[in-house]
Amino acid sequence: MLEQIEAVIFDMDGTLVDSMWVWTAIDQEYIDNYHLTVPEDFHTAIEGMSYTETAQYFLDSFPQLPHTLDEIKQEWFQMSLDKYTHDVHLKEGAETFIREIRRRGIRTGIATSNDRKLVEQSLQAMGVAGLFDTISTGCEVKRGKPAPDVYLKAAENLKTPPRECLVFEDVPMGILAGKNAGMKVCAVDDWFSRPQEAKKRQLADYYTHHYDEILNHTFEVLG
Structure with missing residues (x-):
């Protein structure tokens, strides 16, 4: 090889x-926090997307979210930082x-x-x-x-x-x-x-x- x-x-x-368990947990927590209904192809739709592209996908898919692109990314960062520095x-x-x-x-x-x-x-x-x-x-x-x-x-x-x-x-x-x-x-x-x-x-x-x-x-x- x-x-x-x-x-x-x-x-x-x-x-x-x-670390994929981190994002499974964060996705679910975020979805629950904002009472979002995700499409059936949610995980396959975001596979491979960059951090920014995924945040844009959320904005496009859930216009009820009261946040900007950067605010979504920052919230995810805060939700994941402790896990990435202690549990991954x-x-x-x-x-x-x-x-x-x-x-x-x-x-x-x-x-x-x-x-x-x-x-x-x-x-x-x-x-x-x-x-x-x-x-x-x-x-x-x-x-x-x-x-x-x-x-x-x-x-x-x-x-x-x-x-x-x-x-x-x-x-x-x-x-x-x-x-x-x-x-x-x-x-x-x-x-x-x-x-x-x-x-x-x-x-x-x-x-x-x-x-x-x-x-x-x-x-x-x-x-």
Whole structure:
């Protein structure tokens, strides 16, 4: 998997850290607080959207909300900060894997739909902020996932051609973003996206249940 790879780029939530439960809880709390009725396709509709795009989706879908775009984002930030700095942890084997690939001279980055401040404070709380050469967010590019923009931005920051980048992602829209960027993609198992496992396997180049499988060569090669 790592042959001819010069940079590895991680999605954050559900891929690098076990955090999708945070957003499930916050979504429900926010929906209950404002007595919102969400459409059946709510979770699939927002999959891959940037933090800003998701807030805009709420404004467009629920015009009764008494907030601006920035106010919604700030409320979500406050609701999630404590969880991200105290209760969110790296996925199994992730730190060992990252330290090993950096030892081999492979550059590392994050390309996330999440808020930059939240990502930075979470990484600092886990003591791993220094393990990443760059962080790119969906709010800093024109289009969120499945568009390739955030991965292309990460590759640009890492000074690495897309064909020499390997992406780790946990949901189909993210996998598509990596593939649309011309990169190899390893799908990562996560409880939240497990119902989409067949789609993930269809789109990705590799599949892993945890990062130890990469170093001991027990990951799956797809296709």
